[in-house]
Amino acid sequence: MSPSTQTNETTPLWGLAAQFSSTAAIYKAAAKTREAGYRWFDCHVPFPVHGLDKAMGVQFTILPILVFFAGMTGLCVAIFLQVFTNSLELNLWAIVPVVGYQFEVSGKPLVSAPAFVPVAFELTVLFSALATVSLMLVLNKLPCLYHPVLKSPKMKRITDDRFVLVIEACDPKFARSTAQAFLESLDPERIVELEA
Amino acid sequence: MTTLPIDNPIDELSDDPRQRAPLVLNHHEFGTVTAEILRANEAKKPPMAWYIAFVISFSLMSSLGLLVGYLVVTGVGVWGNNNPVMWGFPIVNFVFWVGIGHAGTLISAILFLFRQKWRTSINRFAEAMTIFAVICAGLFPGIHIGRVWLAYWLFPIPNQMDLWPQFRSPLLWDVFAVGTYFTVSLLFWYVGMIPDLATLRDRATNQVKAIAYGFFALGWRGSMRHWHRYERAYLLLAALATPLVLSVHSVVSFDFAVSQLPGWHTTIFPPYFVAGAIFSGFAMVLSLAIPARELWGLKNFITMRHIENMCKVVLLTGSMVGYAYGMEFFMAWYSGEVYESFAFINRAFGQYAWAYWIMVSCNVICPQLFWFKAVRRNVWVIFIITLFVNLGMWFERFVITVTSLANDFLPSSWGWFQPTWVDVMTFVGSFGLFMTLFLLFIRFLPVLAIAEIKGVMPEADPHAHHGHDGEADA
Numbered sequence: 001m002s003p004s005t006q007t008n009e010t011t012p013l014w015g016l017a018a019q020f021s022s023t024a025a026i027y028k029a030a031a032k033t034r035e036a037g038y039r040w041f042d043c044h045v046p047f048p049v050h051g052l053d054k055a056m057g058v059q060f061t062i063l064p065i066l067v068f069f070a071g072m073t074g075l076c077v078a079i080f081l082q083v084f085t086n087s088l089e090l091n092l093w094a095i096v097p098v099v100g101y102q103f104e105v106s107g108k109p110l111v112s113a114p115a116f117v118p119v120a121f122e123l124t125v126l127f128s129a130l131a132t133v134s135l136m137l138v139l140n141k142l143p144c145l146y147h148p149v150l151k152s153p154k155m156k157r158i159t160d161d162r163f164v165l166v167i168e169a170c171d172p173k174f175a176r177s178t179a180q181a182f183l184e185s186l187d188p189e190r191i192v193e194l195e196a
Numbered sequence: 197m198t199t200l201p202i203d204n205p206i207d208e209l210s211d212d213p214r215q216r217a218p219l220v221l222n223h224h225e226f227g228t229v230t231a232e233i234l235r236a237n238e239a240k241k242p243p244m245a246w247y248i249a250f251v252i253s254f255s256l257m258s259s260l261g262l263l264v265g266y267l268v269v270t271g272v273g274v275w276g277n278n279n280p281v282m283w284g285f286p287i288v289n290f291v292f293w294v295g296i297g298h299a300g301t302l303i304s305a306i307l308f309l310f311r312q313k314w315r316t317s318i319n320r321f322a323e324a325m326t327i328f329a330v331i332c333a334g335l336f337p338g339i340h341i342g343r344v345w346l347a348y349w350l351f352p353i354p355n356q357m358d359l360w361p362q363f364r365s366p367l368l369w370d371v372f373a374v375g376t377y378f379t380v381s382l383l384f385w386y387v388g389m390i391p392d393l394a395t396l397r398d399r400a401t402n403q404v405k406a407i408a409y410g411f412f413a414l415g416w417r418g419s420m421r422h423w424h425r426y427e428r429a430y431l432l433l434a435a436l437a438t439p440l441v442l443s444v445h446s447v448v449s450f451d452f453a454v455s456q457l458p459g460w461h462t463t464i465f466p467p468y469f470v471a472g473a474i475f476s477g478f479a480m481v482l483s484l485a486i487p488a489r490e491l492w493g494l495k496n497f498i499t500m501r502h503i504e505n506m507c508k509v510v511l512l513t514g515s516m517v518g519y520a521y522g523m524e525f526f527m528a529w530y531s532g533e534v535y536e537s538f539a540f541i542n543r544a545f546g547q548y549a550w551a552y553w554i555m556v557s558c559n560v561i562c563p564q565l566f567w568f569k570a571v572r573r574n575v576w577v578i579f580i581i582t583l584f585v586n587l588g589m590w591f592e593r594f595v596i597t598v599t600s601l602a603n604d605f606l607p608s609s610w611g612w613f614q615p616t617w618v619d620v621m622t623f624v625g626s627f628g629l630f631m632t633l634f635l636l637f638i639r640f641l642p643v644l645a646i647a648e649i650k651g652v653m654p655e656a657d658p659h660a661h662h663g664h665d666g667e668a669d670a
Contacts, residue, residue: 027658030420043420046226047391047647049658053424061425067432085352085360098354108364118369118447122376125440129380129433133387136429137414140422144415158418159395161226 014148014196015168016179017155018188023049026163029186031055033165036182040171044149044158063139067132074127078120087111148194155192166194217501219314219652226650229497230395233644236492238399242639243491250635256628263622264339272342274618281601281613286340287451289623291593292476293333293630294374294448295469296586298441299477300326301381304388305437308430314505316648317497320392321488321638322481323385328633329480330378332626337370366450373447380440384433387426390416392642445473452596459539459600462527468520472589475513475559479585482506486579488638497644500573507572510585514563517592521560535605543599547612551595558588 020026026043033041034057043052084090087110090100102110137143149155149166158164165186167179183191223229236242267274277284300322307315338347350371352361361368393409394416400406416422446466453465482503489498528540543552562584565571572578598613637643650656 023656023658044418045420045423046230046395046418047651047656048423048427049420049656050651051658052420056420058421058424061428063425063428064432081352082363086363096354099358101358101360103360103362103364105362105364112364115364118366118443118450119363119372121439121443122369122372122447125436126376126379129376129383129436132429132432132436133383136387136425139425140419142414142416142422144417147415147417149417149419150415156398157227159391159398159416160230 011195013169014194015166016183017164017166017192017194018183018186019190020163020188023163026165027052027055029165032186037173038167038171040168042166044164046159046161063135066135067128070131071124071128074124075120078123082116082119083111148196152192152194220649221496221499223496224655229650230646233646245491246635253628253631253635256625257632259621260625260629263618263625267339268344274616276613276615276619278611280609280611281598283597283601284613285615285619285623286336288593288597289626290333290336291448292590293329295473295476295589296480297326297329297333298445298473299481301437301441302474304384305434305441308434309438313652314502316645316652317502318481318485320645321643323381324637325480325484326381327385328630332630334374366454369447370451373444377440377444380437384437387430388645389642390414391647395646396642442470445469457600457604458535464520464523471513471516472592475510475517476586476589478506478509479582482578482582486575492638492643497649503578504572507566507578510563511566514559518560539600542603543595546603548595548599551591555588555591555595558584559592
């Protein structure tokens, strides 16, 4: 079971990579890998291949739901900010050293809802967009300073024109010989061993 | 789905609607696409034209820096701004540049939501153009406030005076609208670029490049599990940026429309400004794309089809702008309001009539030439027309800003605006800033969205060769 059973290996095996040259090949390979019962596998592709995430069995991301709450936070912040700074004589010194101010301008109402709409909209969008990008990166565990896939010089073309399927050694079903045989049955261009 | 053979490999613009023009010409492999797009980036030296353009742009940018320094040291008296024309060139330039900055996000967001795949070849540099234009735009209100060192008063930052900005003012909405627009455009541009930066990292020939690109690529490794969230994030950004792009120029128009001044106080302003912004933005995209595709050898990606599509957008938005000009006159007359009527007659026949007619000829008459297919296919003519459109759109903002301020209600308070050399050179210098940033961008960053372009090639479809698998194609 353990990848260190290999006698001639000095560095531990992190995973096995099979390289393909077309989207159709990686699509089929991913579906077969999933059918074979592997779970700790991934496809590295230069552009999102349509439907590949479904073939791999990737769960739909929670990102949009989180972004919704971020947007609502932005809306609340905007409303509070405007009401606090322009309409309330509220002293927040106990928490932060600021005081609200009743800003009377040409007899306009203190809480002037229509005038507060543009900033409320903008901050909703701003918070949502910042959350979208930062949460996308966090969920993807990026920035990533080191990864076995990036370490291998043989994997340089995953951002160019090659499609690579990687089965990680930590997969409970992973055994060196069977995984290698399985990948060979997918008819790849080549198989690369990835060091941790 | 079968693809019909393309007889003319240079460019296919068949009138047969069943035959779709390919988005990428002469390429059937992903590797050659990467190589061709990055050829100019990876070349040891850029073409001579790049150096010449850079020297000119950099000199203009330096003059901008000197003039801003001169302004800060001396005061706003170095400009032609006076009483009553308090908003001179700085605000004209601000609206002009913000307008230019609208095409990028329109292409990236709205065309993305409409599944217009032709956007993939032009979105990257249109987005870059947006960001640089908004930087130029942001400069002008910043230096227009007079005491530049107090610019932070624009933001709700706690200070020792317990003083807050006034949120009922459109000028403050502007701060939030333009700030948000810049941030979201920058995020959109950067997120779109991460996979391409990883490509540059993996193809880097030396350590410096590998580290520099690698730093910004954030360790992207093309994992499909990452792509899944990435695509969702990109869609969300598009959905967020779509109302945003429409809101920004609306808010800019509120700076005028919320005031009481004849010629400004009209409800047509928000849609009219948005149409004008898209019009000028697309014109600027064309003015940049035509030389860029020539110099950078991108004709296989920015095809005549792309150019023609953009010409059609310019024609449409140009006609909308022309309609708005006519409708303004109609409303001024129909309102029966003497000041409003005067404001418009004064625009067309008053002391600034020359500016008005430059605006009309450049914005209304010029783009109508795009009705002709021969014009839409001649890059030289397109290039010249788009330059005229940009000129006309600058004059539109000049006409709106200056004529209404110079001649308002009371003839005794009328005035005349004359720009000084500092005004003119600051504006010209802002082009230097814009072009310097743009030239650095096309030299060092992926000028086209490589990953997206590969995704719209017929070879990218995993089901192209063996029919549909059914469930996976949802």
